Amino acid sequence: MSSSGGAPVGRRVVLGLVGLGVVGVAAGDYLASLTAGVASSVSPAVGQVIPAAGGFRIYTVTNGYPERSTADYRLVVSDRDRRVELTYAEVQALPQSTITKDFQCVTGWRVEDATWSGVVLTDLLAELDVDLGGRPLRFTSFDGAYTESLTADQAALPDVMVATHLWNEPLSTEMGGPVRLVVPQMYGYKSLKWLDGIHVTSEVVPGYWEERGYDIDAWVGKSNGRSDDPVT
Amino acid sequence: MTPSPDTRLRRFSRAERAVHWGVAILVLILIVSGACLFFPLLSGLVGNRDLFKWLHTAAGFLLPVPLILAAGSAAFRADLGRLNRFTPSDWAWFRRSQRESGTLAVGKFNGGQKLAAAVTAGALLVLFGTGMIMYFAGVFSDDLQTGATFVHDWVSMALSILLAFHISKGLADTEALNGMMAGDVAESWAMAHHPQWVAEMTGAESQSESEDPATR
Numbered sequence: 001m002s003s004s005g006g007a008p009v010g011r012r013v014v015l016g017l018v019g020l021g022v023v024g025v026a027a028g029d030y031l032a033s034l035t036a037g038v039a040s041s042v043s044p045a046v047g048q049v050i051p052a053a054g055g056f057r058i059y060t061v062t063n064g065y066p067e068r069s070t071a072d073y074r075l076v077v078s079d080r081d082r083r084v085e086l087t088y089a090e091v092q093a094l095p096q097s098t099i100t101k102d103f104q105c106v107t108g109w110r111v112e113d114a115t116w117s118g119v120v121l122t123d124l125l126a127e128l129d130v131d132l133g134g135r136p137l138r139f140t141s142f143d144g145a146y147t148e149s150l151t152a153d154q155a156a157l158p159d160v161m162v163a164t165h166l167w168n169e170p171l172s173t174e175m176g177g178p179v180r181l182v183v184p185q186m187y188g189y190k191s192l193k194w195l196d197g198i199h200v201t202s203e204v205v206p207g208y209w210e211e212r213g214y215d216i217d218a219w220v221g222k223s224n225g226r227s228d229d230p231v232t
Numbered sequence: 233m234t235p236s237p238d239t240r241l242r243r244f245s246r247a248e249r250a251v252h253w254g255v256a257i258l259v260l261i262l263i264v265s266g267a268c269l270f271f272p273l274l275s276g277l278v279g280n281r282d283l284f285k286w287l288h289t290a291a292g293f294l295l296p297v298p299l300i301l302a303a304g305s306a307a308f309r310a311d312l313g314r315l316n317r318f319t320p321s322d323w324a325w326f327r328r329s330q331r332e333s334g335t336l337a338v339g340k341f342n343g344g345q346k347l348a349a350a351v352t353a354g355a356l357l358v359l360f361g362t363g364m365i366m367y368f369a370g371v372f373s374d375d376l377q378t379g380a381t382f383v384h385d386w387v388s389m390a391l392s393i394l395l396a397f398h399i400s401k402g403l404a405d406t407e408a409l410n411g412m413m414a415g416d417v418a419e420s421w422a423m424a425h426h427p428q429w430v431a432e433m434t435g436a437e438s439q440s441e442s443e444d445p446a447t448r
Contacts, residue, residue, distance in 0.1 A: 005317060005319055006317035006318045006319040006320070006322065007317065007318055008316050008317060008318075009316070009317070009318035009322075009346070009347075009350070010315050010316035010317070010318070010346055010349065010350040010353075011316050011350075013347065013350035013351060013354060014350050014353050014354040014357065015354075016354070017350075017351065017354025017355060017357070017358060018354055018357050018358060018361075020358075021354075021357070021358030021361060021362065021383055021387070024358075024379060024382065024383035025361075025362060025365065025376055025379035025380050025382075025383050026376070026379060027379065028375075028376075028378055028379020028380065028381070028382035028383055029375040029378045029379055029382075031379075031382055032378055032379070032381075032382040035382075049271070049272070049273070050271070050389075051270060051271075051272065051385070052270075052382065052385035052386055052389070055272075056272070057270075057272075058272035058275050058276065059275075059281065060275070060276070060279065060281065061281075062279070064276060064277070064278075064279035065276045065279075107377075107381075108374060108377045108378045108381055109378070109381065173276070174272050174273075174275075174276050225370075226374050227373075227374055228374060
């Protein structure tokens with residue numbers, strides 16, 4: 001057959017691509033942080049449109065995203081028979097802080113130097129005169145499904161934040177806005193989105209993801225069988 | 233030889249077309265469900281993450297099936313051989329002036345089609361492999377998983393662009409499309425685009441009649 005003449009270029013292209021794929025997988029950890037660095041130096045927005053450029057990958061456990069305007073937003077803080085309700089403006093009136101920390105997901109992606117603004121959890125509890133006395137916290141979300149927990153010691157960490165802003169922009173709905181929890185030293189699932197409740201409980205109540213097999217104490221690099229660099 | 237416009241030439245056997253459309257449907261499901269899982273704006277719009285996850289993995293696992301079955305088709309194997317080999321005419325085809333001169337001895341596939349086929353095959357292999365690394369998460373180290381995710385993301389976006397080009401080319405040429413839909417093309421069209429293939433076909437009539445025992 002005359003068409004069988006010529007070099008087997010097709011095969012070389014296929015094998016070449018497979019070879020590149022193998023190199024990419026082997027070096028991908030390095031390459032991923034390289035592209036993330038390039039993208040974030042252009043604008044953090046790049047990563048928010050194309051997550052492969054080093055942005056947050058957006059997960060939601062319900063259909064679509066729960067929407068709540070800042071006007072309708074309420075944060076309930078409860079301890080036994082005591083119940084306080086805060087508006088978005090009242091959350092913003094609490095002592096404000098800014099932290100810059102890596103954000104590591106249990107599925108492998110990591111966003112470097114995410115800058116969150118809001119109120120540090122210990123500041124919020126102090127302002128409301130909530131004394132944990134060693135008791136844990138349960139966090140709820142207005143999506144109606146997502147829950148999380150922190151022990152008293154974990155809640156006392158200075159970088160656990162009730163955040164309203166990321167990179168100086170109000171949190172979008174996809175990013176868990178208007179108000180979310182941020183626990184940088186733990187895997188991303190602990191950073192509950194669409195926060196609407198902080199409740200003092202007598203014991204740790206496993207959250208949404210913990211009921212699905214993930215570790216309750218979700219320290220980055222020391223849980224879930226992973227060995228990522230810890231976030232400090 | 234004068235091409236007669238009414239003569240139809242058999243371009244793709246029934247088995248080849250079944251393989252093409254089987255793979256096409258699976259890849260379409262993979263691209264749409266993958267995009268719904270990947271792009272934050274789209275994820276929020278469509279929701280149903282579990283459904284898209286299931287669709288994406290199911291279609292991914294099924295992808296090799298039509299390709300493995302294809303190995304049973306003599307016509308498919310013959311075309312694979314044609315796609316693999318690059319003749320001097322194929323290299324020349326990549327120059328616009330040469331391509332438009334109408335003097336190239338283009339066979340059943342031109343250089344661009346051969347390159348696109350090889351890139352698609354390579355990309356699908358890479359996507360399948362990296363997909364498996366991501367699916368069987370516990371087996372591979374964290375670094376390899378990050379690497380597989382990185383490769384899977386970028387290769388899938390690149391392949392989607394190539395396939396959009398492939399589809400637009402097919403839709404723009406009804407005769408070429410008919411070759412993959414009904415299986416035959418006008419001899420005049422074949423003479424204009426694939427003269428060497430027409431020479432092959434008419435020079436070996438008996439061979440073309442029995443090109444695919446699998447369809448009998």
